[in-house]
Amino acid sequence: MALIVHKYGGTSMGSPERIRNVAKRVAKWARAGHQMVVVPSAMSGETNRLLGLAREVSPAVQTAAVTRELDMIACTGEQVSVGLLSLALQAEGMDAVSYSGWQVPIRTDSAYTKARIQSIDDARVRADLEAGRVVVITGFQGVDEDMNITTLGRGGSDTSAVAVAAAMKADECLIYTDVDGVYTTDPRVVPEARRLATVSFEEMLEMASLGSKILQIRSVEFAGKYRVPLRVLSSFTPWDIAIEEEAKSGTLITFEEDEKMEQAVVSGIAFNRDEAKLTVLGVPDKPGIAFGILGKVAEANIDVDVIIQNVSHDGKTDFSFTVHRNDYQRAFDLLKSDVVPALGAAAVVGDTKICKVSIVGIGMRSHAGVASTMFRALSDESINIQMITTSEIKTSVVIDEKYMELAVRALHKAFGLEGGAAA
C-alpha cells in the first residue's frame, strides 16, 4: 500500500463527465489499496472567468488591498472543483471528503496572487486517510498567518500537489493533464514534438522557468528540494487501464543523470511571450549605472530577467533589460520619471512585442558549439536576435514575437528533436 497524490488540471476537470472520469480513476487506485490524496484545479476557463469579473469592477492598480480580493475571488474555482470531485467519488461508492487550503491548513506568506507555501499541517488529512477516506484538497490556495486566503500564482495547483506530496512523504505524485507527458516542446506549437520518457529535474526546472507551462516552476523546485517522485501523464487514457501500465506512462522527472540523457545535447525548446523589453538610451558610462537603473526597478518590486549593457561610445552607453509584461508600464514610467533625469540619460524606449525562445539540455555542459547551431538556425530563417543570455544548460534569445513559432520550429528541427519513439 502506498500513499499517492494525484493532481488533475483544469481541462481534466472541465465538465461533470470528466469529473466523473477522474473519480473513477481515483477510485480504481484507492480500491487497489492505495491511500489517495487528490488535488484538482478549477474547471477549465473558470479562473480566467473569475479574474475577468474582478477586472470589470476593479481599478488597474494592484495594491495589496486589491490583490487580497483577487485571491478571495480566484480561489473559489478550486473550491467548487473539490466539492464536485468529492461528490463524484461518493457516487462511486468511496468515502471522500474535501478541504479548502485553509482547512488543511496550507500555510503561505502574504504575497497575494503569488504566495509561497511555508508549511502544511497534514494531521487532519492523515486521520482521514487512516479512516479509509479519499481526501480531496484544493489546488492553488493557501492561507497566511492572519487567516487571509492566498493563491499561489497561475498554474499553482501543480505546486499545491507537489507540496502536499512532500509534506506527507508520498510515494509518488502524479500530475494528470491534457497531454500525455513532457514533450521536446509544446506539442500544440510543433506537432512533431516528441514525448520524453524521462527528463532530468534540472532540465525540467529550466523548461518551467523559461515558459513551458506544463508544470509551474515552484512545483519543480519543491520536487527537487524534497525529492518527490514526480510524473506527468494523461488524464485522457481510459480510466480503467491497468494501474501498472498507467504508473509507467507519461514522463518521469529524474534526479539522477542517466547515460541516455547525457547523449541528448538539447532536450527541449521553451518559449514565452510574457516579457517586454526596456532600453535606457545614452546613459553616461560610469561606475554605478547598473545599480542606478536596476536598483530603482528592484525597489519597485519588479523582477528583471535578461540584461544587456553595450560598450560605450563617447562615454555613453545603452542599457536594456526585460521585465514581465504586467510590470512593463510601471517600469517604463519609473525609468522616465526617476531614472533618466537622475542619471542624465537621453531617453527610455520600450518594446512589448518580443518573446524569449530557449534551448535547454544538460548535454550542453559537455558540448561546444550548441549556441552557434542555434544562431545559425535563426539566421537561416532571417530572424534577428535582440538579446542573448546563456547559462550552463540553456541558451535564450529575445526576438520579435511574430517570429516565435517559426523560431521554435526551426530550432526543434536543427537539434533533431522531432519524431520517433519516446527517448
Ligand code: ADP
Ligand atoms: P493543466 O490544466 O493540466 O495544469 P496546463 O495547460 O497548465 O494543464 O499545461 C498543459 C499544457 O502545457 C499542454 O496542453 C501543452 O500545450 C503545454 N506545454 C507547454 N510546453 C510543453 C511541453 N514541453 N510538453 C508538454 N506540454 C507542454
Ligand code: ASP
Ligand atoms: N486554477 C488556477 C489557474 O488557472 C491554478 C491551476 O490551474 O493550476 O491558474
Ligand code: MG
Ligand atoms: Mg497547469
